Amino acid sequence: MRLALAALCLTIAGCASVQTPAPTSQMPTAAAPYTLSDIKAPAAIRNGSAGLQVPGVTSAMLLPTYWIQRIDHAETVTHDAAEIAALNAETGARSSNLYALIDFPATLRGAEVSKWITSLSNSAKPALIDQAGNPLGEATVARMAANTNLSALPTAVSPRWATVVERADLRAVPTSLRAYRKTDDIPINIDRLQESAVFPGWAVLILHTSADGEWAFVNAYNYRAWMPMAALRLVDREIALARNAAVQPRPLGYSRANLIRTAFQYLGESYGWGHADGTRDCSGFVSEVYAALGVVMPRNTGDQRDVPTFQTRRFTATEDRTAAVAAALPGDLIYIPGHVMMVLGHVGDETYVIHDTPGVRWADGRFLPLYGVSVTPFSTLMADAQTPYSAKIEAIVRPLP
Template sequence: MFLASRHTSRRHGLALALVLCIGSAPVLARPAAADDAPDPGPALPYIIGLHEAYLSPGYWAARLPDADTPILDRRQIDAQHARMRAEDPHIQDIAALPASIPASQVRSAITALSHWPSRPLHDIHGNAIPAALRQDIEANLALDAIATTTVPQYGLVVHRGALRTFPARQRVFSSTEGTDIDRFQESALFPGDKVAVVHRSADGAWLFVHSERYSAWIEARHVATGNRETVLGYGAQGPYRVITGAVAHTAYTPEDPRVSRLQLDMGVRLPVLADWPPAQVVNGQQAHASWVVQLPVREPDGTLSLVPALLPRSQDSSSEYLPLTPRVLLQQAYKFLGERYGWGHDYDTRDCSGFVSEIYRSAGVLLPRNTSAQGVSPALDRIAFTDKDGAATRDRAVAALQVGDLVYIPGHVMMAIGHVEGRTWVIHDTAGGSWKDADGQRIQAHLNGVSVTPLEPMMASDELRYIDRITNIQRIRAQTP
């Protein structure tokens, strides 16, 4: 996903030979034992160089001498978050919004997002979007109805909801050959996410909201508004359950459909009602085999209530954020292996930047939403590349990648998982990919999901490798003042 950045690139030097410095942290050459792992067996078909063993996180963790050594402890993660909130313009503190916002500021926030693309758009059947439909969608912005000053309302997301460019469900595509990438799909918010509501669509069905990582349109049915202190204080105190699976679901309950089989994505953190009486049922079910969590729900008038719900112990969750270690990053990434690619969190899945965000979120690490913002974040340890960096410089940087490093090319991010037999391997959520066959012909691969591939053979065109297109490498590591 793309999001324009206002941050100016900060250049890091590249060391020669065996050591690559990112900020102040030296990156040593891979351990001597890296190629001493057992034979991974014959190659699998189609994906270049892939073996069965490479599809297991344990294979990569076993090759590391420090798989369980913390990359950052909780204190260091908190310090990084403080930098992120202070220095990265893509992270928004909705608690700092003024009591009233001038119309010009509300209008500017909406029009920065909701401007019609210049390229032709088509519907799901390949037909051009008619002018009348465009007029209806743009009219639903209700820009003329913005008050002189707006008092923000605060709310909690009650159900996984799409963030949209316009207040419309209409799916639009820039190509007639595929319907996976809806150009009005921006991102998603999850149960318990906090938002500030600053505008409502003309039909009343959509809200323009600011959240920590994004501002966009969300359907009003996914948000419950309430007292500012209640909203901002939700989940401020533990105990908690952190979702550590790719997704988890609350228990089915006909008594309260609002919290029945609710999808909770990796990294979502919910408060636990630890003092819930053992004999008291929750929505018709005794709670000994579940955690009693507190969830926001939307009442018929749109207001917020907080209710108990059951998160079965069979669902993958933890009492706190996972430790940030190479093994944990590998394990969490592989929980998504094979999941369908979802542009802007479409299809109830995720895209490349959402994929890496949620891996790190399960360890309590905050990242900006989109690749263009992640790649330049000043709060991370960044190496920036320009057209002046040649193949040798880029190849040295790739050879020095460590597990968890994030590699950015225009519009895409990959996470490094290790090196074997002279190749660097990555896991990424990708719509496509290509490499050259034995005859030098480029193979276009419709991967369309979370995949494991080598980095070196991946081609961006007939002549350019992915490596030649790298714009940034980001490493989540402690920074030295």
């Protein structure tokens, strides 16, 4: 329970600004190419990208009631607060990427903190390109590395408590410079130095500061990375924990109807790699849907897929997944490499999912740049021209039965 109360930092309050799209039978076609301005288009007319209608998805499917009505006993609360707290406690104890800040020791080994910082800073590579398409180069990467200030790390690090006072990015290195693998990633901001985000009221531990004094290397409940010092206020432990608790909304009852209603509050919200630019990404989306019902899970897809306390069906490379997909229940999570989708239900032989996605490819070769939380069929989605999503499924995960 301590993990849930002291470390679980929900952001579901941000859903208040996301409106469920009104039913519409005709949506205007948006022109490509898509940029960040398209991604931030009004949510009210969106299933993913503004004005883009997804084949196989009717206007009725853009309402949570459509899916809830198809579920037997959808409103039944299947797990009480005590059961979820017990699950969270076990998940926290057995997961290496969730952190009960309240249990942190008074000092940490400097060598261990240095290892955490170095592991992240390896993301900054000279071959990455900046927003102008130019390689970062050795000199720029060296400056980033120098700003991590590793030489100033003491042998014993004393974590300092702080509270987050404004939403801020978590970065691999102490810089706001954006870096990309290829030019196609620039318009949609797939920034390889962007890790995640923190939200107002969250408690974090400051483990180190940058050479320029503008960045802090922090430990949040689900991530370690650099964030702007200006978004933090140093406070004592009790105040940090009290403020963290104050921003946690009361969890909804754990029912399939509540899972679906929560997911649809995000419908049309912009996709953003690593929560950049005030957005969310696929793993952030599903983790916050489940967080609204009180369930704690890690930040990234691979870590979510491997949570030891969840019910997980794993697949070998050659195993057929058809029957498992057909048997998936609403709320189940389908993981393919680098992406996660939440099952909504089945219509005939088709399984439908809701997911936060840059876009999807269809069996006929079309690519739809959705850039947002979208309802799509599953079986027609393609990982590439020859490989359907279904062949790429690594696991189907059910956090609670």
